Amino acid sequence: MADVRIRQEIAGLPAYKAGKPAATFEGTAFKLSSNENPYPPLPGVLETAVAAAGQVNRYPDFGSSELIAEIAAFVGVGPERVAVGTGSVGVLQQLVQATSGPGDEVVFAWRSFEAYPIVVQIVGATSVAVPLKPDETHDLDAMAEAITDRTRLILVCNPNNPTGETIGRDELERFLDRVPADVLVVLDEAYVEFVRDESFPDSIELSLGRSNVCVLRTFSKAYGLAGLRIGYAVADEPVAEALRACAVPFGVNLVAQAAAVASLRAQDALLERVAALVVERDRVFAELRAMDLPGRLGVEVVPSQANFFWLRLGERSGAFADACEAVGVSVRPYGHDGVRVTIGEQEANDRVLQVLRSGF
Numbered sequence: 001m002a003d004v005r006i007r008q009e010i011a012g013l014p015a016y017k018a019g020k021p022a023a024t025f026e027g028t029a030f031k032l033s034s035n036e037n038p039y040p041p042l043p044g045v046l047e048t049a050v051a052a053a054g055q056v057n058r059y060p061d062f063g064s065s066e067l068i069a070e071i072a073a074f075v076g077v078g079p080e081r082v083a084v085g086t087g088s089v090g091v092l093q094q095l096v097q098a099t100s101g102p103g104d105e106v107v108f109a110w111r112s113f114e115a116y117p118i119v120v121q122i123v124g125a126t127s128v129a130v131p132l133k134p135d136e137t138h139d140l141d142a143m144a145e146a147i148t149d150r151t152r153l154i155l156v157c158n159p160n161n162p163t164g165e166t167i168g169r170d171e172l173e174r175f176l177d178r179v180p181a182d183v184l185v186v187l188d189e190a191y192v193e194f195v196r197d198e199s200f201p202d203s204i205e206l207s208l209g210r211s212n213v214c215v216l217r218t219f220s221k222a223y224g225l226a227g228l229r230i231g232y233a234v235a236d237e238p239v240a241e242a243l244r245a246c247a248v249p250f251g252v253n254l255v256a257q258a259a260a261v262a263s264l265r266a267q268d269a270l271l272e273r274v275a276a277l278v279v280e281r282d283r284v285f286a287e288l289r290a291m292d293l294p295g296r297l298g299v300e301v302v303p304s305q306a307n308f309f310w311l312r313l314g315e316r317s318g319a320f321a322d323a324c325e326a327v328g329v330s331v332r333p334y335g336h337d338g339v340r341v342t343i344g345e346q347e348a349n350d351r352v353l354q355v356l357r358s359g360f
């Protein structure tokens, strides 16, 4: 009997590697492999989610209207410019579906977010991966030069996952000036809440001024709702409309909608937690810089504006990840490229720093 025919692009997909759960060491295990928030949901959010769960015999609001109104007010645009989805990866998948198909090209930097080549391959489009510069930043000139008449979509990850580097306002605008108006540029800002660099662009303003700029944000990282799968896009109305057309019906469930609204209303607590994580990030970087990693391991400490840091450890990536695992911390190795480590609980960060100090 013949096997069912699966599209070649799907059969050939690389599996998405989720961050490993940590092995336990001395009774504790820490997961620094998925850039999650170490804090529980914001005050009041759990209660709201539990109350909403009492109504799950009903379908959620199809248009997520309360949540969209809340997001629109929060970012300062009209609700017609906002679309939500099942995590920002869900929204990204809708964006790729809405813009690209077989024969079309999607440009992004590499290394960047692992989901990019996967969502591109699912629709049968072609990934054009442009290497990062030696300092781990986007090579925007090379990305502009990679645009062809087949380019439909450009993904710009800012700050970049896994390197943590950012693109400044002027540099981004110079790049946007070079992109044809019919090519959509997605600014993936999954970590925007952690950014402290004053030259970081106001992406919402950019999206208001340029009809081909779309901003992607998520409740998974700073807001601590990774398990509920909810993210959003802010874009010109026709793009937002196309996104809604590609959505899985009722994909954003009613617990997620209620929890996201409650989270947006808990801004003060959110800002406090993010500030505490930024303080911890600064502490970790001060320790990293004090260790002479370039001299001892031949690896530069590149600055990060996100809740993680990146070490281009090359061949030693696996050994470092194993050494972290041996002390109860899972981190995220990327083959022989490097390792990404989330800024998490202080004790977890200290264990990682100790592994680096020891030369593992």
Ligand SMILES: *Cc1c(COP(=O)(O)O)cnc(C)c1O
Pocket: 035, 086, 087, 088, 089, 090, 113, 157, 161, 188, 190, 217, 218, 219, 220, 221, 226, 229, 230, 231
């Ligand atoms: C974590 C992350 C996301 C968010 O994914 P969700 O689907 O919203 O959980 C999006 N983009 C990047 C670059 C990320 O690192």
